[in-house]
Amino acid sequence: xxxxxxxxxxxxxxxxxxxxxxxxxxxxxxxxxxxxxxxxxxxxxxxxxxxxxxxxxxxxxxxxxxxxxxxxxxxxxxxxxxxxxxxxxxxxxxxxxxxxxxxxxxxxxxxxxxxxxxxxxxxxxxxxxxxxxxxxxxxxxxxxxxxxxxxxxxxxxxxxxxxxxxxxxxxxxxxxxxxxxxxxxxxxxxxxxxxxxxxxxxxxxxxxxxxxxxxxxxxxxxxxxxxxxxxxxxxxxxxxxxxxxxxxxxxxxxxxxxxxxxxxxxxxxxxxxxxx
Numbered sequence: 001x002x003x004x005x006x007x008x009x010x011x012x013x014x015x016x017x018x019x020x021x022x023x024x025x026x027x028x029x030x031x032x033x034x035x036x037x038x039x040x041x042x043x044x045x046x047x048x049x050x051x052x053x054x055x056x057x058x059x060x061x062x063x064x065x066x067x068x069x070x071x072x073x074x075x076x077x078x079x080x081x082x083x084x085x086x087x088x089x090x091x092x093x094x095x096x097x098x099x100x101x102x103x104x105x106x107x108x109x110x111x112x113x114x115x116x117x118x119x120x121x122x123x124x125x126x127x128x129x130x131x132x133x134x135x136x137x138x139x140x141x142x143x144x145x146x147x148x149x150x151x152x153x154x155x156x157x158x159x160x161x162x163x164x165x166x167x168x169x170x171x172x173x174x175x176x177x178x179x180x181x182x183x184x185x186x187x188x189x190x191x192x193x194x195x196x197x198x199x200x201x202x203x204x205x206x207x208x209x210x211x212x213x214x215x216x217x218x219x220x221x222x223x224x225x226x227x228x229x230x231x232x233x234x235x236x237x238x239x240x241x242x243x244x245x246x247x248x249x250x251x252x253x254x255x256x257x258x259x260x261x262x263x264x265x266x267x268x269x270x271x272x273x274x275x276x
Contacts, residue, residue, distance in 0.1 A: 031231065031233050031234065032076070032233050032234055032237055035076060035078060035100055035234075036076060036077065036078060038078070039078050039079060040078050040079050040080070040081055041069070041072065041073045041076060041078050041079070041080050041081070041100055042081050042082075042083060042098075042099045042100045043069045043072075043080065043081070043082050043083070043099060043100065043101055043102070043103050044082075044083050044084075044085035044090055044093055044094065044098075044099035044101070044102040044103070044104075045065050045066070045069070045082045045083070045084065045085065045102075045103055045104070046065075046084070046085065046086075046104055046105070046155065046157075047062065047084065047154070047155025047156075048082045048083070048084045048155075049061045049062075049066055049082075049155070057265075057269070058265070059174060059175035059176075059177055059178070059265060060175065060176065060177060060258060060261045060262050060265065061175065062153040062154070062155055062156045062157075062175065062176055062193075063105065063156070063157070063194075063223070064125055064223060064251075064254055064258070065103045065104070065105070065223060066082070067254055068103060068123065068125075068223065069082065069103055072238075072241065075241070083098065083099050085099065085102060085104075087110070090102055090104070090114070090226075091114065091117050091118065094117075094118060094226065094227075094228060095117065095228065097228075100227075100234070101225055101226060101227045101231075101234065101238070102114075102118070102224075102225070102226035102227075103223070103224070103225055103226075104223075104224055104226065105127075105157050105221040105222070105223055105224070106120075106122075106221060106222055106223075106224045107219050107220070107221045108219055109219075111222070111224065114226055117229075118226040118227060118228060118229065119226065119227050119228070119229050119231070119235045120224055120225070120226050121224065121225040121226070121227070121235060121238045121239055121242055122222045122223070122224045122225075122242070123222065123223045123224065123225070123242050123245060123246075123251075124242070124245060124246040124251055125196070125222065125223040125251055126196070126220045126221065126222045126223075127194035127195055127196040127197075127220065127221060128194070128195045128216075128218055128219075128220045128221075129157070129158050129161070129192055129193075129194070129195070129216045129218045130192065130193060130194065130195035130198045130199070130213060130216070131150070131190050131191070131192045131213055131214050131216055132183070132190065132191055132192075132198055132201075132202065132210055132211070132212065132213050133183070133189060133190045133191075133210065133212040133213065133214075134183075134209060134210055134212060135208070135209050135210065135211050135212050136209075136212075137189065137190075137212050139189060139190070139212075139214070141214070142166060142214055142215075142216075145162070145166040145167065145168045145190070145214070146166060146167035146168065147167065147168070147169060148168055148169065148189040148190065149168070149169045149170075149171055149187075149188045149189045149190070150162045150168040150169070150170055150171070150188060150189065150190045150191065150192055151170075151171045151172075151173055151178070151179035151180075151182045151183060151187070151188035151190070151191045151192075152170055152171070152172055152173070152179060152191075152192055152193075153172075153173060153174070153175055153176045153178070153179050153193065154172050154173065154174055154175070156176075156193070157194075157221060158192045158193070159172055161218070162192060165216075165217060168190075171187070171188055175265075176193055176262050177262050177265035177266050177269070179191040179192075179193065180201070180262065180266050181266045181269055181270060183210060184210065184266065184270055185270065192216070196255060197255055197258050197259055197262075200255060200256070200259040201259055201262070201263060204259075204263055206263070206267070207263075225238045225242075
């Protein structure tokens with residue numbers, strides 16, 4: 001039996017501990033190579049869009065995080081899986097490697113909180129809440145929203161805020177097209193969504209009668225990637241991708257596509273006249 005001197009045993013134990021820590025850090029890191037070898041990109045988002053069911057009406061999703069995540073996965077040559085995260089568990093899921101990255105609409109306060117444990121890489125997409133109503137609405141002041149119906153998209157950034165901040169009665173619908181359709185047919189007094197796309201909707205001739213709006217409280221939110229501090233290679237790739245998107249017509253094209261698609265979905269489903 002070989003007896004190891006105490007000093008040698010201590011060095012051996014420390015060496016094993018260092019190796020274990022290194023392996024743990026490597027496992028937690030989401031390198032581009034690991035993602036490509038796995039063949040799947042796992043992205044934490046605030047809302048997982050339900051899979052399209054055959055025969056169902058197609059609906060354009062609420063935000064641009066799905067389109068951006070799909071574009072990233074396509075560039076990496078892998079499939080995409082989205083995982084729902086909350087403000088309470090997103091840091092933990094990211095740190096544990098349950099997701100490769102987060103893609104969230106973050107206000108400044110949220111970004112400051114998350115920055116303490118993650119590397120943030122904001123995109124160029126930024127939006128504020130915008131409320132639209134019929135041009136002849138009797139709602140002329142913010143206080144008059146109390147008790148009135150406001151349609152919001154399920155999983156959207158503004159669900160809950162209209163009731164909490166203004167006392168409105170929220171009607172949560174499946175998608176933006178459903179909210180706008182309800183506004184046109186009189187099922188809702190108002191609808192709320194990103195100003196970055198609603199401004200484009202209101203430029204369309206068929207939306208002239210729905211141009212009334214009221215200023216809502218709310219700081220802008222920026223669509224932002226968040227990765228673990230150790231994932232420097234992934235962070236560098238995302239930073240380069242953000243620059244490429246900003247220097248091209250990527251966001252302009254995506255907004256235009258969203259506006260046209262949602263307007264067309266409303267047009268196809270509106271089988272009754274606009275409410276008068």
